[in-house]
Amino acid sequence: MPLSNIYNIFKTLEKENILLSFKGVVTADLLNSVLQIMESKLTYMDEAPRTKKKVFNVLVECLQNLYHHIDLDDTETTRNNGMIEAKSALLMIAQSEGSFYIKTGNYIDKGEAIKLEERLDSINGMTKEELRTYYQEILSDGTVSTKGTAGLGMIDIARKSGNKLQYDFVEVSEEIRFFCLNVKID
Amino acid sequence: MENLLIEGSAKTPTVNFNSEAGLIELKGRSIPENSVEFYQPLNEWIDSYAENPKNETVVEIKLEYFNTSSSKCILDLFKKLESMNGSGTSVKVNWYFEEDDEDMEEAGEDYQAIIGLPFNMIEVEEI
Numbered sequence: 001m002p003l004s005n006i007y008n009i010f011k012t013l014e015k016e017n018i019l020l021s022f023k024g025v026v027t028a029d030l031l032n033s034v035l036q037i038m039e040s041k042l043t044y045m046d047e048a049p050r051t052k053k054k055v056f057n058v059l060v061e062c063l064q065n066l067y068h069h070i071d072l073d074d075t076e077t078t079r080n081n082g083m084i085e086a087k088s089a090l091l092m093i094a095q096s097e098g099s100f101y102i103k104t105g106n107y108i109d110k111g112e113a114i115k116l117e118e119r120l121d122s123i124n125g126m127t128k129e130e131l132r133t134y135y136q137e138i139l140s141d142g143t144v145s146t147k148g149t150a151g152l153g154m155i156d157i158a159r160k161s162g163n164k165l166q167y168d169f170v171e172v173s174e175e176i177r178f179f180c181l182n183v184k185i186d
Numbered sequence: 187m188e189n190l191l192i193e194g195s196a197k198t199p200t201v202n203f204n205s206e207a208g209l210i211e212l213k214g215r216s217i218p219e220n221s222v223e224f225y226q227p228l229n230e231w232i233d234s235y236a237e238n239p240k241n242e243t244v245v246e247i248k249l250e251y252f253n254t255s256s257s258k259c260i261l262d263l264f265k266k267l268e269s270m271n272g273s274g275t276s277v278k279v280n281w282y283f284e285e286d287d288e289d290m291e292e293a294g295e296d297y298q299a300i301i302g303l304p305f306n307m308i309e310v311e312e313i
Binding site for chain 2: 028031032035036048049050053054056057060061064067068132135136139140142144146149152153155156159160
């Protein structure tokens with residue numbers, strides 16, 4: 001890559017007001033490090049404690065979604081050639097005009113993408129009260145998977161954010177999509 | 187029975203379960219990737235405690251954050267306490283939240299709506 005691309009990437013990150021970005025495999029260590037760094041940064045910011053907590057909460061849920069997502073054994077055959085790549089994700093945290101944005105990107109199979117899109121549309125179509133009731137329903141009736149996931153992550157992200165979840169599924173190949181998520185926290 | 191004392195970490199809460207005092211306390215943050223592993227010994231302790239509880243059991247929840255994985259585990263913990271309520275012990279829950287932390291206040295109200303135990307919502311300056 002020409003050296004000047006470094007500048008291009010820098011300018012892109014600057015333009016998007018990125019505070020922190022990471023591209024790679026979301027391991028438990030990485031997760032802990034990012035949370036530690038962000039917590040430290042947030043301490044020095046002037047935002048209301050409530051907002052800082054929301055940002056941190058959404059970050060935990062987004063990161064843990066990425067962490068749990070890559071831990072799948074059934075997708076190995078479809079992504080044999082790019083195993084490490086397939087497990088890579090992108091995380092960016094931006095701040096602009098008083099709002100925070102948590103952006104994530106990761107590969108996902110077409111089948112999963114379809115189901116996820118339905119969930120996101122459903123969540124986006126709910127009012128604050130409906131989201132709360134939905135959360136309570138899943139919480140009280142739902143089960144926990146062996147990984148410890150409770151099916152509540154996206155609902156919680158939407159609740160804490162207070163905004164519609166912005167997303168896109170980019171078609172990478174016939175069977176693979178790249179899921180882009182942008183969560184705005186006011 | 188022995189008390190359960192687990193020191194908190196950056197991702198797990200301080201656990202103080204005291205059978206003599208009838209105290210079940212969680213303090214700090216609960217954001218482990220897989221809470222099921224963390225909460226298992228807690229559940230086991232509560233099962234033992236239920237066999238011979240104190241007349242009054244006080245549950246003190248003083249959490250700064252908890253992730254969705256924990257929320258399910260916390261609910262399961264409450265469900266166990268709900269079953270023992272009225273059988274040799276009366277259980278009450280004190281749910282703490284920081285000033286202006288509507289999210290934590292609402293979280294307490296969410297549990298209050300699902301669980302049939304008396305909840306006291308307590309606002310504090312700092313947890």
